Amino acid sequence: xxxxxxxxxxxxxxxxxxxxxxxxxxxxxxxxxxxxxxxxxxxxxxxxxxxxxxxxxxxxxxxxxxxxxxxxxxxxxxxxxxxxxxxxxxxxxxxxxxxxxxxxxxxxxxxxxxxxxxxxxxxxxxxxxxxxxxxxxxxxxxxxxxxxxxxxxxxxxxxxxxxxxxxxxxxxxxxxxxxxxxxxxxxxxxxxxxxxxxxxxxxxxxxxxxxxxxxxxxxxxxxxxxxxxxxxxxxxxxxxxxxxxxxxxxxxxxxxxxxxxxxxxxxxxxxxxxxxxxxxxxxxxxxxxxxxxxxxxxxxxxxxxxxxxxxxxxxxxxxxxxxxxxxxxxxxxxxxxxxxxxxxxxxxxxxxxxxxxxxxxxxxxxxxxxxxxxxxxxxxxxxxxxxxxxxxxxxxxxxxxxxxxxxxxxxxxxxxxxxxxxxxxxxxxxxxxxxxxxxxxxxxxxxxxxxxxxxxxxxxxxxxxxxxxxxxxxxxxxxxxxxxxxxxxxxxxxxxxxxxxxxxxxxxxxxxxxxxxxxxxxxxxxxxxxxxxxxxxxxxxxxxxxxxxxxxxxxxxxxxxxxxxxxxxxxxxxxxxxxxxxxxxxxxxxxxxxxx
Numbered sequence: 094x095x096x097x098x099x100x101x102x103x104x105x106x107x108x109x110x111x112x113x114x115x116x117x118x119x120x121x122x123x124x125x126x127x128x129x130x131x132x133x134x135x136x137x138x139x140x141x142x143x144x145x146x147x148x149x150x151x152x153x154x155x156x157x158x159x160x161x162x163x164x165x166x167x168x169x170x171x172x173x174x175x176x177x178x179x180x181x182x183x184x185x186x187x188x189x190x191x192x193x194x195x196x197x198x199x200x201x202x203x204x205x206x207x208x209x210x211x212x213x214x215x216x217x218x219x220x221x222x223x224x225x226x227x228x229x230x231x232x233x234x235x236x237x238x239x240x241x242x243x244x245x246x247x248x249x250x251x252x253x254x255x256x257x258x259x260x261x262x263x264x265x266x267x268x269x270x271x272x273x274x275x276x277x278x279x280x281x282x283x284x285x286x287x288x289x290x291x292x293x294x295x296x297x298x299x300x301x302x303x304x305x306x307x308x309x310x311x312x313x314x315x316x317x318x319x320x321x322x323x324x325x326x327x328x329x330x331x332x333x334x335x336x337x338x339x340x341x342x343x344x345x346x347x348x349x350x351x352x353x354x355x356x357x358x359x360x361x362x363x364x365x366x367x368x369x370x371x372x373x374x375x376x377x378x379x380x381x382x383x384x385x386x387x388x389x390x391x392x393x394x395x396x397x398x399x400x401x402x403x404x405x406x407x408x409x410x411x412x413x414x415x416x417x418x419x420x421x422x423x424x425x426x427x428x429x430x431x432x433x434x435x436x437x438x439x440x441x442x443x444x445x446x447x448x449x450x451x452x453x454x455x456x457x458x459x460x461x462x463x464x465x466x467x468x469x470x471x472x473x474x475x476x477x478x479x480x481x482x483x484x485x486x487x488x489x490x491x492x493x494x495x496x497x498x499x500x501x502x503x504x505x506x507x508x509x510x511x512x513x514x515x516x517x518x519x520x521x522x523x524x525x526x527x528x529x530x531x532x533x534x535x536x537x538x539x540x541x542x543x544x545x546x547x548x549x550x551x552x553x554x555x556x557x558x559x560x561x562x563x564x565x566x567x568x569x570x571x572x573x574x575x576x577x578x579x580x581x582x583x584x585x586x587x588x589x590x591x592x593x594x595x596x597x598x599x600x601x602x603x604x605x606x607x608x609x610x611x612x613x614x615x616x617x618x619x620x621x622x623x624x625x626x627x628x629x630x631x632x633x634x635x636x637x638x639x640x641x642x643x644x645x646x647x648x649x650x651x652x653x654x655x656x657x658x659x660x661x662x663x664x665x666x667x668x669x670x671x672x673x674x675x676x677x678x679x680x681x682x683x684x685x686x687x688x689x
Contacts, residue, residue: 136177143172147201154205166208170198174214188225194218209256216249216261220268233287236279239272240294247301255310262305262314272298273328281335292336299325303374319373326377334385342395345386350405352382357409357424361416396442403435414472421472426479429461433483447494454487455503462514473518474530481537501548508541512571519575535574543568558596566593586631590620594639602646613643 150165177190195218202211223242230238246265250258276295280288303325305311306318315321330352337348356379359372383406390399407428414424436453439445445453461480465473484507491500511534519531546564553560569589570577576585594617601610617639624632 139172139175140177143169146172150208151201151205154207159207162205163208163210166201166205166210169201170210170214173197174217188222188229191218191222191225195222209254212249212253212257213260216246216264219245220264233283236272236275236291237294239268240276240298243269243272243298244301247298247305250305250311251301251308258308258310259314262311269298269302277328277332277335280332281338285339288336288339292332295332296329299329303370306370318369322370322373323377326374326379327381329374330378330381330385334382334389337386338389342390342393342398343401345389346395346398346402346405349383349386349390349402352379352386353406354409355379355382357413360420361413394441396438397444400435400438400442403431403438407431407435418469418472421468422475425464425468425472425476429457429476429479429483432457433486437486447490448496448499451487451491451499451503454483454490455506458484458487458507459510462510466514466517470530477514477530477534497548497552501545501552504541504545504548508538508545511538511541514538515574532574536572539568539571542571558600562596563593566590582629582631586629587635590631590635594635598639598643598646601643602650605647605650610643610647614640617643 146165146169150162150169153161153165173194177194195215198211198215198218202208202215205211220242223238227235227238243265246261246268250262250265252258253261273295276291276298279291280295283291302315302321306315306321334345334348337344356376359368359375359379363372363375383402386402387399390396390402410424410428410431414421414428417424433454436445436450436457439450439453440447458480461476461483465476465480468476487503487507488500491503515531515534515538518534543564546567547561550560550564566589569592570586573580573585573589594613597609597613600606601613617636620632620636621640624630624634624636
């Protein structure tokens with residue numbers, strides 16, 4: 094195996110050192126003479142010396158002396174620039190002279206293609222010619238001139254040898270920045286067709302910069318891999334949004350939709366190296382185009398156009414969610430949010446009342462739940478959270494409107510849909526994670542139905558405690574979900590049954606309400622029989638306890654107060670005596686003679 098090449102300073106040969114020092118001395122001396130004396134005779138002598146150096150470079154190239162050809166070519170270019178007025182004042186003067194030099198250097202490059210100095214000198218002379226031509230160009234065309242120069246520079250960088258490409262790219266950057274900034278400003282402020290011309294030129298210059306990303310030798314100048322694609326997408330989006338603003342709110346809305354469509358199609362279709370290069374461009378440009386379009390429409394209070402944009406945005410988002418499983422956790426909730434936003438925008442625009450918008454939001458909630466039932470867990474979770482936000486927005490809207498009847502109706506419908514979703518998600522054979530999601534959904538749906546029941550009871554002016562305790566009891570039972578049939582009965586059935594029985598039993602005893610007492614006792618008997626028949630402990634025990642407490646309470650209430658007091662105290666002493674016999678503490682463990 095051969096030894097690796099040493100670093101740059103150490104792989105230089107002595108002849109190359111001599112050539113480099115000689116070239117520096119020669120060009121320095123020529124530039125000093127031209128700047129110190131500056132007469133026609135001196136400049137002619139310097140140009141003649143440049144011609145000689147060029148001739149020697151051509152001869153060296155034909156002789157196969159690459160270092161000599163390159164060094165003499167660089168010396169000839171330096172002397173030619175110093176011998177003219179370019180070296181002293183590059184931005185002022187007649188543009189004809191640098192144009193002539195461009196032609197000379199390009200001709201030399203055709204004759205002798207080895208030296209990199211010829212194309213670099215031609216590029217430098219061309220930039221000087223452009224600088225000197227600025228006063229001759231109308232102000233409205235200067236941005237186009239900057240962008241044209243940057244496109245030429247990027248073209249050279251793409252096709253020239255690596256050294257020339259890197260140096261050209263470095264010197265093209267100021268032109269590109271000035272053109273992109275000026276073009277973006279013109280795209281927002283210029284009249285009519287000029288906006289689109291500026292936007293197209295800015296996009297072309299951005300595309301040229303993106304193509305430069307494909308050349309490996311330019312990586313050192315273009316930064317991290319995603320920097321250029323993101324910058325290209327952002328610059329193009331700003332320019333296009335400005336150009337579309339001239340077409341009115343509908344054009345802006347369509348531009349925003351195009352941005353979303355570009356981002357969605359790129360996310361769904363691109364793969365391989367194309368995905369790595371073009372996806373950041375499409376995502377940055379598309380999202381920024383949509384965001385700027387929405388901001389523009391909001392600033393002009395064009396609510397209908399924003400709603401149209403959101404509706405159009407939902408279409409490709411649903412398409413992406415259907416085709417690409419990896420993007421569903423983002424695409425599916427985004428679609429739900431877009432549809433909800435379009436419905437809510439009916440309020441400020443006046444085409445829909447709060448009741449109509451609430452119906453649309455609740456319908457969207459039900460539709461989103463039906464959709465999530467077929468999704469994987471990550472997508473289902475994110476979409477369910479978005480759907481829950483939509484449902485909450487519908488309820489808040491109706492509460493602000495003050496229509497409690499509609500609030501109860503929407504809560505009941507949402508609760509029923511939530512419970513159906515929970516039942517389907519936690520069906521037998523589901524994964525443990527699915528069962529966890531179903532448990533949360535059972536509780537949420539139960540809470541929605543309980544609130545609906547309470548609001549309905551309040552609207553009906555029901556004063557009985559059962560109008561509120563029974564919906565709460567049913568909510569606790571529903572919150573247990575499938576645990577009612579597969580888990581221990583006390584944690585699942587117990588809380589709901591106790592909440593249903595306790596308030597009514599206490600009131601039956603305290604108020605001597607005969608009808609309530611009869612109903613409570615009958616339901617307690619039904620609970621005991623049903624619990625025993627089904628083999629479930631909690632209904633049996635709660636029913637028995639309810640019947641005993643009701644009977645004892647009514648009996649104690651019927652007795653005279655002294656007898657009733659003796660009965661209560663006797664029962665308390667019996668219980669305490671039994672407990673302390675089992676676990677004697679302090680003096681309870683001693684005999685009577687042992688006490689003080």
